Amino acid sequence: MADAAIEFKNVTKRFGSVVANDHVSMTVNKGEILSLLGENGSGKTSLMNMLSGIYFPDEGEIFINGEPVTIRDPKDAYALKIGMVHQHFKLVDVFTAAENLIVGIDPGKKLDRKEIAGEIKDICDKYGFVIDPGKKVYDMSVSEKQTLEIVKMLYRGADILILDEPTAVLTPQESEHLFSVIKNMKKDGKTVIIITHKLHEVLSVSDRVAILRKGKYIETVLTGEADEEKLTELMVGRHVELNIERPEVKNKELRLSVKNLNCVNSEDQQVLFDINFDLYGGEILGIAGISGNGQKELLEAIAGLQKTQSGASVVYYDPESDKKDDDGKSAGMEMIGLSPRMIREKGIHLSFVPEDRLGMGLVGSMGMTENMMIRDYSTASKSLLFTDKKKPRELAEEIKESLGVVTPDISTPVSRLSGGNVQKVLVGREIAVAPTVLMTAYAVRGLDINTSYTIYDLLNEQKKKGVAIIYVGEDLDVILALCDRILVLCDGHVNGILNGAEARKEEVGLLMTELKEKRREEIAE
Amino acid sequence: MEANLNHVHDPWVRIAKRDELSFFTKLGIRIAILAVGVIVCAVIIYIITGLNPFAVYLTVVKGAFGTVRRVWATVREMMMLACIAIGLAPAFKMKFWNIGAEGQVLIGGIVSAGCMIYLPFLPGSVLLLLMFVLSAAAGALWGLVPAVFKAKWNTNETLFTLMMNYIAIQLTAFFVSKWENPKGSNTVGIINSNTRAGWFPEIAGQQFMLNVIIVLVLAILMNIYLKYTKHGYEIAVVGESWNTARYAGINVGKILIRTMLLSGAVCGIAGFLAVSGASHTISTSTAGGRGFTAIIVAWLAKFDSLTMLFISLMLAFFDSGANEIASKCGLNDYASDMIIGIILFFILAGDFFVNYRLVFRKKASSVIKDGNSGVSGKEAA
Numbered sequence: 001m002a003d004a005a006i007e008f009k010n011v012t013k014r015f016g017s018v019v020a021n022d023h024v025s026m027t028v029n030k031g032e033i034l035s036l037l038g039e040n041g042s043g044k045t046s047l048m049n050m051l052s053g054i055y056f057p058d059e060g061e062i063f064i065n066g067e068p069v070t071i072r073d074p075k076d077a078y079a080l081k082i083g084m085v086h087q088h089f090k091l092v093d094v095f096t097a098a099e100n101l102i103v104g105i106d107p108g109k110k111l112d113r114k115e116i117a118g119e120i121k122d123i124c125d126k127y128g129f130v131i132d133p134g135k136k137v138y139d140m141s142v143s144e145k146q147t148l149e150i151v152k153m154l155y156r157g158a159d160i161l162i163l164d165e166p167t168a169v170l171t172p173q174e175s176e177h178l179f180s181v182i183k184n185m186k187k188d189g190k191t192v193i194i195i196t197h198k199l200h201e202v203l204s205v206s207d208r209v210a211i212l213r214k215g216k217y218i219e220t221v222l223t224g225e226a227d228e229e230k231l232t233e234l235m236v237g238r239h240v241e242l243n244i245e246r247p248e249v250k251n252k253e254l255r256l257s258v259k260n261l262n263c264v265n266s267e268d269q270q271v272l273f274d275i276n277f278d279l280y281g282g283e284i285l286g287i288a289g290i291s292g293n294g295q296k297e298l299l300e301a302i303a304g305l306q307k308t309q310s311g312a313s314v315v316y317y318d319p320e321s322d323k324k325d326d327d328g329k330s331a332g333m334e335m336i337g338l339s340p341r342m343i344r345e346k347g348i349h350l351s352f353v354p355e356d357r358l359g360m361g362l363v364g365s366m367g368m369t370e371n372m373m374i375r376d377y378s379t380a381s382k383s384l385l386f387t388d389k390k391k392p393r394e395l396a397e398e399i400k401e402s403l404g405v406v407t408p409d410i411s412t413p414v415s416r417l418s419g420g421n422v423q424k425v426l427v428g429r430e431i432a433v434a435p436t437v438l439m440t441a442y443a444v445r446g447l448d449i450n451t452s453y454t455i456y457d458l459l460n461e462q463k464k465k466g467v468a469i470i471y472v473g474e475d476l477d478v479i480l481a482l483c484d485r486i487l488v489l490c491d492g493h494v495n496g497i498l499n500g501a502e503a504r505k506e507e508v509g510l511l512m513t514e515l516k517e518k519r520r521e522e523i524a525e
Numbered sequence: 526m527e528a529n530l531n532h533v534h535d536p537w538v539r540i541a542k543r544d545e546l547s548f549f550t551k552l553g554i555r556i557a558i559l560a561v562g563v564i565v566c567a568v569i570i571y572i573i574t575g576l577n578p579f580a581v582y583l584t585v586v587k588g589a590f591g592t593v594r595r596v597w598a599t600v601r602e603m604m605m606l607a608c609i610a611i612g613l614a615p616a617f618k619m620k621f622w623n624i625g626a627e628g629q630v631l632i633g634g635i636v637s638a639g640c641m642i643y644l645p646f647l648p649g650s651v652l653l654l655l656m657f658v659l660s661a662a663a664g665a666l667w668g669l670v671p672a673v674f675k676a677k678w679n680t681n682e683t684l685f686t687l688m689m690n691y692i693a694i695q696l697t698a699f700f701v702s703k704w705e706n707p708k709g710s711n712t713v714g715i716i717n718s719n720t721r722a723g724w725f726p727e728i729a730g731q732q733f734m735l736n737v738i739i740v741l742v743l744a745i746l747m748n749i750y751l752k753y754t755k756h757g758y759e760i761a762v763v764g765e766s767w768n769t770a771r772y773a774g775i776n777v778g779k780i781l782i783r784t785m786l787l788s789g790a791v792c793g794i795a796g797f798l799a800v801s802g803a804s805h806t807i808s809t810s811t812a813g814g815r816g817f818t819a820i821i822v823a824w825l826a827k828f829d830s831l832t833m834l835f836i837s838l839m840l841a842f843f844d845s846g847a848n849e850i851a852s853k854c855g856l857n858d859y860a861s862d863m864i865i866g867i868i869l870f871f872i873l874a875g876d877f878f879v880n881y882r883l884v885f886r887k888k889a890s891s892v893i894k895d896g897n898s899g900v901s902g903k904e905a906a
Contacts, residue, residue, distance in 0.1 A: 014541075015542050016542045016543055016544045016545075017544045056539060058541075058884075303772075305771055305772065339774060340771070340772060340773070340774040341774030342774075344774065352772070354772065356768065358766075359766050359768055359769065360766065360768040360769050360772050361769070361772065362769065363761065363762055363765045363766070363769055364765060365761075365765055366761065366765075370758070370761075373758065374762070374769070374772070374773045375773065375774075377755060377758050377773075378755055381755070385754050385755065385756075386753050386754050386755070387753060387754065387755050387757075387758050
């Protein structure tokens with residue numbers, strides 16, 4: 001097997017009773033682009049971490065270029081010319097690009113910035129990267145940081161590159177560029193492994209696809225002989241229908257009207273600029289944008305968790321209200337200035353599934369029962385002093401049953417559950433209160449395909465009931481398929497509101513990265 | 526052979542996560558580790574002093590439980606520690622690191638002593654009740670200040686509560702010189718030694734019975750408070766995440782302040798126990814470092830107020846015993862402190878081995894080694 005760059009033989013890694021990798025035996029060929037495909041928790045990252053020296057296998061052997069090796073730490077991995085770009089970048093924020101490249105290598109070497117800059121330029125020219133050696137990491141965009149990580153690995157002489165979910169944080173355009181760079185690296189004889197669960201990427205960039213399922217190696221297929229359906233089936237273990245519905249709801253009523261919403265964050269930077277939009281009952285409004293462009297603040301401002309600047313207005317129109325004005329609309333209620341508790345006490349059924357599930361939506365150390373109490377622990381119990389756990393316990397059992405939450409017991413701390421089950425607990429609780437407005441932030445992040453589709457179905461069900469839904473998402477394909485309208489946020493501005501059925505992916509991608517006003521200003525200049 | 530060469534490079538020992546163990550297995554591991562600690566201690570005692578370690582241990586047991594008087598002294602000490610730890614429980618559960626118990630105890634003690642000195646004419650039960658309430662209020666005030674600053678300006682409560690200790694110590698020194706008796710002694714002396722006004726009454730012929738009753742009641746009430754009340758729920762949510770608390774509509778600042786009032790109040794009551802229920806005097810060493818020892822108690826008990834009783838008993842036992850060997854075996858205080866230190870270290874190590882195991886090279890993949898060889902293993906690696 002002279003052409004094998006990497007060979008795993010019966011590699012097993014356990015964490016307590018959890019078997020992350022179960023006797024995995026597989027081969028990566030020299031000079032190929034291999035996609036490592038699998039659902040969350042299937043053991044992709046832990047397998048690769050054993051190559052990069054972060055974990056040490058419990059059993060089995062690893063061969064690099066035909067030689068048996070022992071990789072005890074990242075230094076061993078470097079020596080074997082293996083470089084891994086993790087999902088969370090390992091860069092020093094206050095260092096420049098060039099300084100980050102040389103951190104930790106060859107302490108005897110003189111720091112010659114000119115020489116390093118020259119070397120960086122060579123690498124960039126060769127593969128098509130764009131990088132400014134003098135730029136500090138904290139000034140870089142996510143995509144620039146990722147580029148720097150890859151260049152860092154190449155600079156250190158990596159022949160085998162492992163990229164963990166590289167496109168999770170990129171816009172469609174940036175992803176395209178990344179793929180072209182990866183193809184250039186392949187031409188140069190590098191071996192590239194991409195960890196991913198996005199099927200269309202797998203199909204567009206890789207030579208072969210290796211599939212893991214629940215820690216076990218399933219098989220490797222040639223990309224040319226695969227399609228999305230087949231790959232999904234291999235990944236999930238059975239046939240899955242990959243259609244997201246977009247049911248049409250008639251008689252949409254105005255539910256929420258957001259006007260002149262401006263927000264500054266805790267560091268006094270303005271994060272939302274003059275946000276204006278309407279939300280109707282019976283629709284899903286998608287919010288697209290690169291993560292960190294104001295999505296979090298927007299939802300939290302509506303939920304009463306984020307201070308807004310004066311002049312802002314979020315008016316809620318109660319569908320049950322008898323008070324109608326001349327247009328037949330129900331009378332509005334101003335929500336700005338109300339705390340989450342006051343919003344609830346005013347009878348506004350606002351549900352919110354925040355991005356940070358265990359840091360905001362749930363209490364990790366508590367079981368399902370106690371997490372059910374979060375919304376109404378103080379009002380639900382008749383006693384002045386004591387909590388009432390009977391109803392929450394019933395609700396927890398009901399959600400466990402209806403959504404198929406996998407947990408040993410409803411009293412097991414939810415932090416011990418898998419990401420998908422944590423999300424089911426949270427979404428289940430938020431839907432249980434019969435909301436009229438439902439806001440979700442990254443509702444399917446980290447979930448397997450099955451659970452993701454369960455969530456889409458739940459949202460559509462709510463939509464059909466006339467609930468007004470805000471869906472903040474990152475997978476544009478899903479947003480385009482699921483949402484009735486798409487609001488694109490860029491730098492805290494509403495950069496456009498598109499019709500979901502008509503919008504094109506490229507159009508949304510462009511709105512995510514280039515602020516219209518800026519372009520207009522530039523043209524004016 | 527290449528495969529063998531490969532094996533030579535394997536790490537000598539690795540740390541691997543364990544499965545969740547049953548209660549009895551966990552207890553077994555803890556006891557085994559504690560036994561190792563006792564053996565290590567014995568070896569060290571022998572090497573340093575040349576004394577028979579078994580004789581030394583026997584002295585420890587005799588020192589703590591040798592006579593009825595000693596049993597009660599140990600129990601009194603245990604109740605004192607437990608009371609402070611119970612006070613720390615709600616704050617720690619909220620992840621508010623109150624290390625100001627020392628000061629909260631002292632301030633409660635000052636108020637108790639002040640009542641005994643200025644109001645000895647009040648009827649016994651009225652005086653005791655007044656002392657109870659006022660010392661709790663004083664402790665609460667000492668807890669309130671750092672909580673308000675944390676709630677309003679997010680100051681660091683660890684530094685703040687620590688510094689409040691020094692204020693309390695200086696205040697104590699001031700009152701000691703003010704209440705000096707006899708003049709020039711720089712001590713307050715036993716207050717009301719004739720009238721016994723403000724002293725805990727004997728119950729069932731036992732001088733310290735009231736201490737036991739008060740602390741047991743506090744332990745049970747605190748347990749109920751933290752587990753079954755709305756307040757307890759709010760404390761748990763705030764302790765986990767301020768963001769979750771805000772999401773739930775909980776006013777974080779209000780909970781911080783309310784909980785620290787409670788925490789300080791219970792610590793203030795500990796000061797009342799120390800003055801009225803034990804020493805009947807006040808000095809800068811009335812708290813005597815128990816405010817810090819109680820932090821260990823609270824942590825070892827995982828903030829469960831009933832478990833705190835057992836941990837306090839254990840520490841009080843070692844403390845009384847160690848004092849005894851200091852005098853009986855001709856060792857000084859440092860030697861006994863060292864022994865307590867070693868034992869504590871092994872108790873804490875028990876936690877590590879409950880959660881992790883060491884995996885040794887070659888066949889040892891499932892062999893669990895005890896704490897002692899684990900330490901040497903790491904050194905060797």
